[in-house]
Amino acid sequence: MTVLVTGARGQLGAAVCAQLAAAGQRYTAMASSDLDIGDGAAVANTVASGSYAAIINCAAYTAVDKAESEPEAAYRVNRDGAENLAAAAKRAGIPLLHVSTDYVFDGSKTSAYQPSDATAPLGVYGASKLAGEQAIAASGCRYLIVRTAWVFGEHGNNFVKTMLRLGAERDQLGVVADQVGSPTYTGDLAAVLIAAAQKMSAGSCAELDNQLHHYGGTPSCSWHHFAGAIFASAVAVGVLAKAPLVNAITTADYPTPARRPAYSILPHQPLTDLLGLAEPSWQRGLQQVLATTR
């Protein structure tokens, strides 16, 4: 089975490729410079000219704040790119595994978000990702959409890397305490996508085919709590000499161009059970990231 991985140089794409390589599985890694998913003809040619068993789409426009001022760019990748991949997957008769986001919700719930919950994106990024989901669902291809949240890993930029940098520079910092979510380690999410791709390319699978699932790390926490855990773990393993003081601030204290959901807890069930995978503990993922930082 050869898997086509798009967005292969992003934080998730790199994790997917690393796991496929470690497992000795065949894959073709396409970074944005190799394949622009917003280019329909290029996507069609690439998929038609390879003999792929599945596509794992890790490509996305992820600049949440910048998207507010350049919606065309966000929609070109997150909606049109998803649509292009879905059309090519349909023509090739292969499944498309696609990743979406908690930002399709407004965060007004007070219990974990389920795939059946009403969407109401607060900004352009979430709206463009939702449009991508809808384009895939309408395409007629075989697909699995996995919504995830608060992604971090060894590759690329993320909250953990930012905290480690700031922690080395400052004695104290303010971190938002009134947003609660599910930090998700790229290695866990990559394992889900690869296991699902294997299952779907082996034959029809009612629990995965044309389904929308949620997958967030556990336990849920605030950014403030997550930052405290990052610093405590970094000191414990010698990545930081000393933990800075982490002051709890509010979303209002830290204004950003795009609004973010205040509450975006995503469960990892039933996906973990369906695929026979372990619970996605972000503490374990954090240890993995710190191990490569030393």
Ligand SMILES: NC(=O)c1ccc[n+]([C@@H]2O[C@H](COP(=O)([O-])OP(=O)(O)OC[C@H]3O[C@@H](n4cnc5c(N)ncnc54)[C@H](OP(=O)(O)O)[C@@H]3O)[C@@H](O)[C@H]2O)c1
């Ligand atoms: N990061 C999070 O916290 C988070 C939360 C929820 C959901 N997600 C979703 O998780 C998935 C993976 O995100 P990530 O965190 O790995 O993001 P990332 O690190 O920003 O990676 C996204 C990748 O997509 C590539 N890309 C951008 N435009 C492209 C295009 N037109 N054609 C092909 N590739 C393109 C980027 O390449 P360049 O860098 O070269 O532009 C980058 O390598 C995305 O679907 C995202 O929406 C992320």
